Amino acid sequence: xxxxxxxxxxxxxxxxxxxxxxxxxxxxxxxxxxxxxxxxxxxxxxxxxxxxxxxxxxxxxxxxxxxxxxxxxxxxxxxxxxxxxxxxxxxxxxxxxxxxxxxxxxxxxxxxxxxxxxxxxxxxxxxxxxxxxxxxxxxxxxxxxxxxxxxxxxxxxxxxxxxxxxxxxxxxxxxxxxxxxxxxxxxxxxxxxxxxxxxxxxxxxxxxxxxxxxxxxxxxxxxxxxxxxxxxxxxxxxxxxxxxxxxxxxxxxxxxxxxxxxxxxxxxxxxxxxxxxxxxxxxxxxxxxxxxxxxxxxxxxxxxxxxxxxxxxxxxxxxxxxxxxxxxxxxxxxxxxxxxxxxxxxxxxxxxxxxxxxxxxxxxxxxxxxxxxxxxxxxxxxxxxxxxxxxxxxxxxxxxxxxxxxxxxxxxxxxxxxxxxxxxxxxxxxxxxxxxxxxxxxxxxxxxxxxxxxxxxxxxxxxxxxxxxxxxxxxxxxxxxxxxxxxxxxxxxxxxxxxxxxxxx
Amino acid sequence: xxxxxxxxxxxxxxxxxxxxxxxxxxxxxxxxxxxxxxxxxxxxxxxxxxxxxxxxxxxxxxxxxxxxxxxxxxxxxxxxxxxxxxxxxxxxxxxxxxxxxxxxxxxxxxxxxxxxxxxxxxxxxxxxxxxxxxxxxxxxxxxxxxxxxxxxxxxxxxxxxxxxxxxxxxxxxxxxxxxxxxxxxxxxxxxxxxxxxxxxxxxxxxxxxxxxxxxxxxxxxxxxxxxxxxxxxxxxxxxxxxxxxxxxxxxxxxxxxxxxxxxxxxxxxxxxxxxxxxxxxxxxxxxxxxxxxxxxxxxxxxxxxxxxxxxxxxxxxxxxx
Numbered sequence: 001x002x003x004x005x006x007x008x009x010x011x012x013x014x015x016x017x018x019x020x021x022x023x024x025x026x027x028x029x030x031x032x033x034x035x036x037x038x039x040x041x042x043x044x045x046x047x048x049x050x051x052x053x054x055x056x057x058x059x060x061x062x063x064x065x066x067x068x069x070x071x072x073x074x075x076x077x078x079x080x081x082x083x084x085x086x087x088x089x090x091x092x093x094x095x096x097x098x099x100x101x102x103x104x105x106x107x108x109x110x111x112x113x114x115x116x117x118x119x120x121x122x123x124x125x126x127x128x129x130x131x132x133x134x135x136x137x138x139x140x141x142x143x144x145x146x147x148x149x150x151x152x153x154x155x156x157x158x159x160x161x162x163x164x165x166x167x168x169x170x171x172x173x174x175x176x177x178x179x180x181x182x183x184x185x186x187x188x189x190x191x192x193x194x195x196x197x198x199x200x201x202x203x204x205x206x207x208x209x210x211x212x213x214x215x216x217x218x219x220x221x222x223x224x225x226x227x228x229x230x231x232x233x234x235x236x237x238x239x240x241x242x243x244x245x246x247x248x249x250x251x252x253x254x255x256x257x258x259x260x261x262x263x264x265x266x267x268x269x270x271x272x273x274x275x276x277x278x279x280x281x282x283x284x285x286x287x288x289x290x291x292x293x294x295x296x297x298x299x300x301x302x303x304x305x306x307x308x309x310x311x312x313x314x315x316x317x318x319x320x321x322x323x324x325x326x327x328x329x330x331x332x333x334x335x336x337x338x339x340x341x342x343x344x345x346x347x348x349x350x351x352x353x354x355x356x357x358x359x360x361x362x363x364x365x366x367x368x369x370x371x372x373x374x375x376x377x378x379x380x381x382x383x384x385x386x387x388x389x390x391x392x393x394x395x396x397x398x399x400x401x402x403x404x405x406x407x408x409x410x411x412x413x414x415x416x417x418x419x420x421x422x423x424x425x426x427x428x429x430x431x432x433x434x435x436x437x438x439x440x441x442x443x444x445x446x447x448x449x450x451x452x453x454x455x456x457x458x459x460x461x462x463x464x465x466x467x468x469x470x471x472x473x474x475x476x477x478x479x480x481x482x483x484x485x486x487x488x489x490x491x492x493x494x495x496x497x498x499x500x501x502x503x504x505x
Numbered sequence: 506x507x508x509x510x511x512x513x514x515x516x517x518x519x520x521x522x523x524x525x526x527x528x529x530x531x532x533x534x535x536x537x538x539x540x541x542x543x544x545x546x547x548x549x550x551x552x553x554x555x556x557x558x559x560x561x562x563x564x565x566x567x568x569x570x571x572x573x574x575x576x577x578x579x580x581x582x583x584x585x586x587x588x589x590x591x592x593x594x595x596x597x598x599x600x601x602x603x604x605x606x607x608x609x610x611x612x613x614x615x616x617x618x619x620x621x622x623x624x625x626x627x628x629x630x631x632x633x634x635x636x637x638x639x640x641x642x643x644x645x646x647x648x649x650x651x652x653x654x655x656x657x658x659x660x661x662x663x664x665x666x667x668x669x670x671x672x673x674x675x676x677x678x679x680x681x682x683x684x685x686x687x688x689x690x691x692x693x694x695x696x697x698x699x700x701x702x703x704x705x706x707x708x709x710x711x712x713x714x715x716x717x718x719x720x721x722x723x724x725x726x727x728x729x730x731x732x733x734x735x736x737x738x739x740x741x742x743x744x745x746x747x748x749x750x751x752x753x754x755x756x757x758x759x760x761x762x763x764x765x766x767x768x769x770x771x772x773x774x775x776x777x778x779x780x781x782x783x784x785x786x787x788x789x790x791x792x793x794x795x796x797x798x799x800x801x802x803x804x805x806x807x808x809x810x811x812x813x814x815x816x817x818x819x820x821x822x823x824x825x826x
Contacts, residue, residue: 088683094672094677095677097672102680105680106684114664114668114669
């Protein structure tokens with residue numbers, strides 16, 4: 001193998017999932033000893049491509065060469081045998097095992113007796129070689145995330161990996177840990193390893209990578225570009241693209257009174273870490289405020305504090321009445337409706353019928369219920385009416401909600417929320433994973449609501465959607481609003497840059 | 506009441522719980538909860554008894570008892586591992602199936618006298634004062650094997666490669682799967698091992714500790730106590746052994762308390778009115794419930810041996826498992 005033979009050469013890779021073309025004739029070339037960034041938005045097909053290289057998926061067509069040799073992987077074991085190791089975003093570690101045990105798991109040596117002391121020594125040597133320090137005798141659950149990641153890397157190195165795929169390795173790390181990781185990556189390439197680094201954070205890519213391949217919606221928009229001379233702005237452009245904005249008719253409308261007011265709201269995420277760090281915003285009647293941001297920057301927590309599902313510090317008011325830290329029923333009573341991010345477990349009860357799901361918010365109100373009994377005949381009529389009005393495709397209203405397609409389920413949720421005449425609608429990723437027809441239907445419903453005077457907080461990772469629907473767009477990053485613009489003068493690259501925490505350079 | 510006698514009886518009856526509990530520890534450590542121990546034990550007790558009766562060989566009886574328990578547990582394996590059904594439901598059904606089979610096939614065995622497992626003395630050790638006669642005299646070979654079984658099981662689980670794979674499969678099957686460990690295969694093996702040991706426990710009852718076939722009274726709920734013992738022992742074979750022997754001693758103590766007219770200088774209420782002894786007989790079962798409550802709280806607090814994938818079917822590609 002000469003040093004000019006690429007470590008990995010993927011050509012015309014096509015990977016298809018039901019209804020989605022995840023990779024459309026993708027090319028990727030990884031040179032020996034380089035750090036190659038694979039950049040793209042969520043859902044652009046980065047992880048899919050890498051899972052194919054790691055032997056987890058099989059491409060429909062295309063060829064892969066490793067060190068010049070044509071390969072065809074049927075399982076991760078085949079990929080490992082060719083020296084390809086993947087550091088998964090969700091660690092594959094046994095929490096109650098020690099570091100050494102995790103590294104030895106599945107290996108042929110030792111045969112029977114563990115003799116952990118001896119292998120601890122071996123692993124210490126490996127740690128020394130790459131500067132990846134972690135106590136081999138520690139149990140995984142006792143280690144911070146950064147150290148767990150080092151164990152994952154050690155696991156691939158111990159198995160003799162020459163080519164490392166790192167799937168968004170910085171997503172779980174604190175800033176200091178990210179710096180350490182970058183030093184480690186450099187030390188690995190200095191010793192001849194080649195690294196593919198998946199990320200959507202521009203400054204990290206610029207800081208550590210030699211070259212970059214950019215994916216957008218399954219298509220390569222930049223193939224192995226040298227990072228020299230590239231700015232964040234250039235990368236944002238390549239990543240977000242300048243596609244024609246998805247056009248839905250939006251009528252002119254003057255915004256009305258303030259409906260939602262948030263002042264200095266702080267909240268923690270499920271792990272107890274700060275997720276919202278002083279959010280202040282206002283949404284007016286008849287206005288759509290779009291919240292743009294890379295996933296996991298506090299969006300879920302934002303929606304949950306407003307709808308009463310998460311405790312917070314600070315003030316949240318609906319039409320001047322405080323609703324912060326009150327149960328969801330208080331928010332509902334004041335006209336807050338919620339289109340949750342997860343429509344199958346939060347937004348609906350999949351095993352209950354369409355009727356049951358439709359009446360979840362008004363089952364105790366006349367004419368459907370009187371507080372202790374439910375008139376199922378009326379409930380059925382109510383559901384039937386909404387089913388027809390919102391064009392929900394299902395055999396009948398007794399069909400379990402779980403049998404509906406994503407688009408029809410989302411229409412059901414919107415029908416339920418809209419029929420309660422909300423003052424504020426908090427919509428989280430309302431069109432994610434839907435097909436084009438359903439997206440259009442959902443978007444028109446949101447615009448209709450705006451027209452009828454509802455204040456809408458639209459949280460989305462789709463910039464095109466935010467630009468076409470919103471009146472104003474605020475950008476959230478690391479739990480803070482880092483900028484706000486009027487949608488009509490918004491520059492998609494500008495927003496993309498703010499989203500990734502960058503400033504123009 | 507004599508301590509040596511109580512200890513002697515305690516280790517004998519405790520051996521039954523010991524084998525059943527260690528078997529269940531192996532099964533649960535792989536992530537499979539098998540609540541059918543009582544059924545597998547009773548089937549084992551019946552099979553051992555009737556094979557010994559038919560062939561005149563108690564050891565062949567023991568072997569067949571183990572295979573019978575193992576075969577029954579494989580049914581649980583197919584249902585829960587292959588078809589990914591609910592492990593609690595399947596385990597409970599297994600109890601009914603095993604008990605039913607044992608009662609039907611054991612019809613007419615009551616009162617028969619097959620050759621039993623013989624008792625032996627261990628030279629030298631049995632001459633240690635007090636505990637020597639209790640631990641090393643007049644016990645079946647399987648009692649002596651039991652002394653070694655717990656430390657060996659502990660060593661196997663914690664210090665060997667297959668033991669490490671077993672723990673990994675019960676704690677995080679997706680991690681084990683990602684490095685090529687055969688999750689399904691390992692779960693089948695240890696479900697079978699658990700069944701075999703439950704069958705063995707049953708045969709020890711009917712051929713050694715309290716010989717005879719008394720239909721469902723043969724095991725009298727000891728399978729359930731074994732399951733409780735697993736939680737109480739926090740999936741540690743050494744603690745399970747200790748707990749098993751303590752339960753065994755308690756059973757003997759209960760018998761002894763009912764005998765004397767004067768107890769600790771007072772008139773023995775259990776002797777005067779034998780109805781009170783019902784409460785006494787209840788004690789092991791009440792203690793089981795108490796041990797369960799406190800045991801599971803301790804498990805929840807610490808990261809004690811509890812396998813985190815216990816009771817969850819493994820499906821490749823599902824996130825977060």
